[in-house]
Amino acid sequence: MKIEIAGENALILYFSDQVNDESSAQIQAMIQALDAKVGNGIIDLVPSYASLLVIYDDDIYEYYAMCQLLTDMAKQLGNQDDQGEGKLITLPVYYGEEAAPDLEELAQKAGLTTDQVIDIHQGQIYRAYAIGFAPGFAFLGQVDERIAMPRKSTPRKAVPKGAVAIADRQTAVYPSVSPGGWNLIGLCPVLMFDPDKTPSMPLETGDRVQFQAISKEEFLAMGGQL
């Protein structure tokens, strides 16, 4: 683990320079260990693919003390075998034509049929590496290389709420209507962010996600809108 300064009261911990399950597990372990101090010397934590940003109260912790605390904590956790698998969440997806404006094009570019793309997309378990961009937007990885697809050259002004999308080797469910350049391959009827609910999200970083194809009828019955 490498520590860099991220600001007058922030440090960033780098666990790896690439995305992998091991650093993801280390990040989750660090979060669990630091959680008790959030609101009590630690202001906030921002996990991402291979790093963890720690924002602390510089009235309580001096820089060197915080470096020491984080280094010691990482050392202690490094000796644990418990990697913590995270929750496994199944998200239903309607992959039908009217819900998937980019599926056909993606399949063509990938040299696959749309059914093959759907099978590959729902055929694996993803990990939630980071939440950001918009409230409740979870970056899930890694998408199978066969269906990885760069962002669209012209982003859409309004991607619908619940859109299931792919960008490079990441996939996500748009939590609300927002601009976006990802390739849209389906719609998920599960609300990814509800400010009036506790918890406001069905998943957190470190959790695992699997997609499951549903019919149009099931999608509508679950409250999905076309």
Add this chain to the structure above:
Amino acid sequence: MIISNPGVLALVQDMGRIGQHRIGLTVGGPMDPFSFHWANRLCSNSENSTAIELSIGGFSAEFTQDTQIALTGAVVDIKVNGQAAPMWHTLTIKAGDVLKVGFASEGCRIYLAVQGGFPVAPQFGSTATVVREAIGGLDGHALTKGSVMPLSPWQPQPNLMMPEMYRPYFLNPKPLRVVLGYQEASFSAVDKANFFSSDYTVSERMDRMGYRLTGYECRSSISNMLSEGISHGAIQLPPDGQPIVLLNDRQTIGGYPKMGSMIARDTARLAQMTQGKTVSFEAVTIEQAHAINLLSRHHESKIQLKSTD
């Protein structure tokens, strides 16, 4: 209080939304926390009371009950019922009074606090409006013509003023101080030297998410990196080499190389600057940053508001 004209941008703000980065919520809160703090203090309010941040100005509103208010921040003409009224003073307001705020001549963020704070329901622990997230404020949006801001029951408090010597001076040419960090090692010594010795100009792309500056092009040797957490004041250098200082409404994660982060004392000054202003950077060590903070807190603890009763 009924808003008759929100002006350029009027946002309900408290100190910001803390501890919610993990679900992707940013902080929000006042761009100039110093001015925000003293607006509340002039109304004898607690630290985190909800006030309104006006950008540039052009705001007007009618009060629906008696209360006391205070305006701080950017230099702007204010009128109550057409009569000029001072900034950095507690002002006594009667039901039916009309407040008009002109356009800032120095600085660009103005704070309007009312006695007791605006009683707005918090979302995720804060009333701070983040328009991009549609979170906070009255309904996640900026105030509009006809918005009705609730007021707290008025409990008469002393009338105070902040002596001029303590008020911020927005034309201060002092460099903006930066703690090196993040991917600073990926910038060449020449680029770094130029970054810290050149003047930059505040571009038209300056808002609550960040300030884009134009000047010497400074490029990282990293072309592709994993997205990571962005701290307040982080200075991002996208492939065009023009720095963006990320502020209150920044996205919580991002994938551009960063030189380090501006200290909060100075993001407050930057946030008061308008398009075309010239700025420069100065590198400080983390120890210097802490010393600056300690000294500033010490000075602020010595500020004594004067009674005007």
